[in-house]
Amino acid sequence: MTRTVLYPGPRAGLRWREGRFWRIEARPDGSVTEHDHRGRSRTVAKPGEIARVVLVPAARTGRRATNLLPIGDVFALFGDADRLLRAVSVESIGLGYRREFAPEMLIRDRSGIADIALALGLALEPATDTEIAAVRGRRRHITDGPLSDRLRRLRALHVVLLPLLCAAWALSLAADQPGPTTPWKAATLLVATASALALSLTEATAAITFARRPPIPAPSNATMVPSVAALTDPTAKAWAKTGVLYISPDDVVLDEHGTEMWLPGPSRGGVVTCLITTDALHFVDRRSTRLLSLPVQMWTLGHDDHHALSAACEKAGIEVVTSNDYGDLPERVLALYIDESASPMLEQGIYAWTLPSISDHGSPLIVTPIFTGLIGMLIAAEGLLGVLPADDPAKSTALEVVALVGGLITVGAFTVFVYIRQAMNRALGRGEGRLGEKT
Amino acid sequence: VSQKNVEFGAVDRWFPLDLELGPDETAKLLTEQFRPRRRSKVFRAFVELVASMPAQILQLESDGVTMVQAWTLLGGDGSELDPIAVAWACTVPHPAGCTPGEFVDVLLPDVSPEGDLRLYQPMDLQPLDTPLGQAHRLRARFASDTPHGLVVREAIRIFWLFPGEEVALVFQVPPLDDLPLAADVAGALTELAEHTRPV
Numbered sequence: 001m002t003r004t005v006l007y008p009g010p011r012a013g014l015r016w017r018e019g020r021f022w023r024i025e026a027r028p029d030g031s032v033t034e035h036d037h038r039g040r041s042r043t044v045a046k047p048g049e050i051a052r053v054v055l056v057p058a059a060r061t062g063r064r065a066t067n068l069l070p071i072g073d074v075f076a077l078f079g080d081a082d083r084l085l086r087a088v089s090v091e092s093i094g095l096g097y098r099r100e101f102a103p104e105m106l107i108r109d110r111s112g113i114a115d116i117a118l119a120l121g122l123a124l125e126p127a128t129d130t131e132i133a134a135v136r137g138r139r140r141h142i143t144d145g146p147l148s149d150r151l152r153r154l155r156a157l158h159v160v161l162l163p164l165l166c167a168a169w170a171l172s173l174a175a176d177q178p179g180p181t182t183p184w185k186a187a188t189l190l191v192a193t194a195s196a197l198a199l200s201l202t203e204a205t206a207a208i209t210f211a212r213r214p215p216i217p218a219p220s221n222a223t224m225v226p227s228v229a230a231l232t233d234p235t236a237k238a239w240a241k242t243g244v245l246y247i248s249p250d251d252v253v254l255d256e257h258g259t260e261m262w263l264p265g266p267s268r269g270g271v272v273t274c275l276i277t278t279d280a281l282h283f284v285d286r287r288s289t290r291l292l293s294l295p296v297q298m299w300t301l302g303h304d305d306h307h308a309l310s311a312a313c314e315k316a317g318i319e320v321v322t323s324n325d326y327g328d329l330p331e332r333v334l335a336l337y338i339d340e341s342a343s344p345m346l347e348q349g350i351y352a353w354t355l356p357s358i359s360d361h362g363s364p365l366i367v368t369p370i371f372t373g374l375i376g377m378l379i380a381a382e383g384l385l386g387v388l389p390a391d392d393p394a395k396s397t398a399l400e401v402v403a404l405v406g407g408l409i410t411v412g413a414f415t416v417f418v419y420i421r422q423a424m425n426r427a428l429g430r431g432e433g434r435l436g437e438k439t
Numbered sequence: 440v441s442q443k444n445v446e447f448g449a450v451d452r453w454f455p456l457d458l459e460l461g462p463d464e465t466a467k468l469l470t471e472q473f474r475p476r477r478r479s480k481v482f483r484a485f486v487e488l489v490a491s492m493p494a495q496i497l498q499l500e501s502d503g504v505t506m507v508q509a510w511t512l513l514g515g516d517g518s519e520l521d522p523i524a525v526a527w528a529c530t531v532p533h534p535a536g537c538t539p540g541e542f543v544d545v546l547l548p549d550v551s552p553e554g555d556l557r558l559y560q561p562m563d564l565q566p567l568d569t570p571l572g573q574a575h576r577l578r579a580r581f582a583s584d585t586p587h588g589l590v591v592r593e594a595i596r597i598f599w600l601f602p603g604e605e606v607a608l609v610f611q612v613p614p615l616d617d618l619p620l621a622a623d624v625a626g627a628l629t630e631l632a633e634h635t636r637p638v
Contacts (some may be wrong), residue, residue, distance in 0.1 A: 002588035002589055055619045103521075108617065118588075123618050124619060125619070125622070269588060286585065
């Protein structure tokens, strides 16, 4: 069947909920529903409401409409009279391929946006000038995923707030005498402090949620296929030995190395073939696009000994094909692109490809929020010194409270930080290893 | 109509492929013409792919259809070897006095409302003024059912019917299932037609 659900693919670090739950689904009645990272659903378009399904090329997306980052091609749903219903960056639903490694055409193929247009009875069209203007016209509405957007905004707020808070603190210290005791100053201090603390807490909560990531809720009809790396390769890394595939008609899920990758299964028009070659295992869709490639020795005991995997695939309705030669190129007559991403994936597993790095805005990095929170507290203390008269008995009590809360924030933040590091190491299967260490 | 009395102009993103050259000669020409800015493994794969095209295109000759020229369309500004499509010019025989509408049936004989291959949307047939005379551009999206669901592809042709002749000149690309790419290719192929002139 034609693809009916768009998946984000792998999401690292704090964004794991997005990979597991965020979906855009074309229903049989012609409506479109979006499931967010909390599993809540909302109707994007009612039956018959979608008039056009378009692609805005990367060169014309414009930075204003994104989160100020260049994000490549954009997939957009329009109602009548050029009414924009939803705009999504294609890379964010490209099942993990990044523009640095793969051509836009390949990412587009992997995303399934052309198929979802067919499922809606339409066709994916290039956007007209009016439609491009509609997509470019509104600020920050092209989504990378609900949680990715939120985390990026949060990080941006920290970056803006931190120097502002530092400046406010430095200015108040530099003043010869305590500032005037005006309600205006008190209110400013309160707002600055409260927002800094709120940001710190939000980020810490997100980090804790990540560290407490619950196991994948395997559907009852899914078959679990554990990695056999421990048997086939005694020197295999710990994470390679603990990898698991869940295969069901709805989803094919890879849980490996602290990262989840969800792919649409055959009932959603995703994976239809499992191709076992001499060196690789490919989950392939109906257009012969390889959605996931894995090293074959991690999942089968040998090229001719793949009973567990084949049984799981066949039960889910995925055809198993073994081949002694698949070559480097996707199997298409006159196929005109090269799948550049597959080889690094095969060499290093999903690890190098999706590991949360410092630059990944989904990584649980809470150093910035700690500083924002602490400086917020310092401003509060400094402000209280200025606002309250010198002989006010409430002053010392207030300062004690500020000092106590500040101390708790510091201790709490560092505790969370250590906890996250340990949780990350556990998730990455490194045992005694340290975060950031090359395996 | 033949290669002798038509001149195909140079257009930036279209890299001409000589149908008389073998794969090794084409590969040599490509490595001389382009520098590998992408990873060299990818560049070599692209060279091999493009060099194999002339032979694949010549295999499509049949029933009086004669290949005249081929091109590959390059992505970006055309300065790198980044092939995104392939096109060819061929001569196609037709009954005398054939109208553009009738010639479409010659070009797409398998498309029928009830058949396995049916039109997905109404055909788009537009006249086009070129130095070689009036041409027509056809864009037709047709659907077919596969065991794994519906597939929609776009066929793009630009053709010239010459009065008193029974052979037409046709520019053609393979059916494309990537419709935004098809729109790009249709524009580029139109540009190529607008640079085609009589000798």
